[in-house]
Amino acid sequence: MKGLIWFRHDLRLADNPALVALSRRCNEALMVYVIDPEWFRPAHYQSRHLGRFREEFLYQSLRALERELKKRKQRLVVKVGNPLQVIPDLCKKHRIDLVAVTDHPGVYERQQVAYLSRTLSCEVSVSESFSLFLRSQLTFDKASYPQTFSQFRKHVEKQNILPCIPISAPDSLPKHIDERRDIWGGQEFVYDLTPYHGGEDSGMVQLNQFFWKTQGLKNYKETRNGLDGWQFSSRLSAWLANGSISPRIVAAELDNYEYRHGRSDSTQSMYSELLWREYFQWMMHYHGASMFAFEGIKNKRPLTTYYCQNYKAWEQGTTEYPIVNACMRQLNQTGYMSNRGRQIVASCLVNELGVDWRFGAAYFEQQLIDFDVATNYGNWQYLAGVGADPRGQRRFNLEKQTEVYDPDGAFVDKWANAKSSESLLKY
Structure with a gap:
């Protein structure tokens, strides 16, 4: 069986159910990431989707993913183009039987998966790992979704909804399918992102540093409102955003820390930040395009304009x-x-x-x-x-x-x- 995994916001091997599902069912596979040229063009409100800092961090993350795949005798195939043309073309060319992808609450991301599910002749398998909870753990619809974070948190606590346990990386990967790579990541970057560096290993190093080596977590409640410096916050948001690490891995490490050192105001503040992230993910899942509307999800027009x-x-x-x-x-x-x-x-x-x-x-x-x-x-x-x-x-x-x-x-x-x-x- 031939498979294709379309990496998007899941640039890691650990806690990647889509990759595990592909590995279990396929003996040959393409590992694909698609860079869309539209990301670099000015769009709404005079800005691009992807600026140079995140672009560099993305390329670092892709190179790190490529290194990890090589260790397992696989390779990352980076293509440049519209993914809704690139993915179908690859499926047709290589007679793909299964496309694996990770769900994401973004409006365009969900539309893309829905389009592929409708139009591809092969099976499209959608896994969940971008959030702490699974869709099946939540009982909301758009009308009943909590209007405030406090309501969301109280519901989670009352229903005893717990983060999913992260899963290990697959022991082995399917044999790679030969496919040419497009030219990517060859720009000369002028910005030094240090101490940021993209990739799963770097994200795990930062997690270990903040939780254990520097004891940043111990004082998090007191330092989290800082304006500058590196250690006043976990700084994990960049790795979480492109999926170099998953929120479930962070939550599991937080549980481990509390088991060893006990629960504190700082550990609860850290979990609260994870829940805020979760709250917004599911808000976008339920409200969709209203998240971009001037009136917002409240359907209330602000007294502002463009000056x-x-x-x-x-x-x-x-x-x-x-x-x-x-x-x-x-x-x-x-x-x-x-x-x-x-x-x-x-x-x-x-x-x-x-x-x-x-x-x-x-x-x-x-x-x-x-x-x-x-x-x-x-x-x-x-x-x-x-x-x-x-x-x-x-x-x-x-x-x-x-x-x-x-x-x-x-x-x-x-x-x-x-x-x-x-x-x-x-x-």
């Missing part, structure tokens, strides 16, 4: 608000911004500058190494008052935020003389 001058000042870090400028310049030079920083700049764009929240969400999509569609758009709706926040529109007092989170001005001073985004984004 070009205001938006550009925000994007380049040249507003009248020093804390916002520092956060945006950090993002533009590193591809990263802390969770606290994201809330601050989102509140500024919407409330102080009066700009349509979708322009900010799209810019984050382009710039962030750890962009995750559900988490990004869920959080932006939350700040814009059209999403999951029970209090309505969140407006941060920027002076107070500065006093609390940058009391000595070190963060603002560090980024005050950094270049604006305009000089950095030379693609």
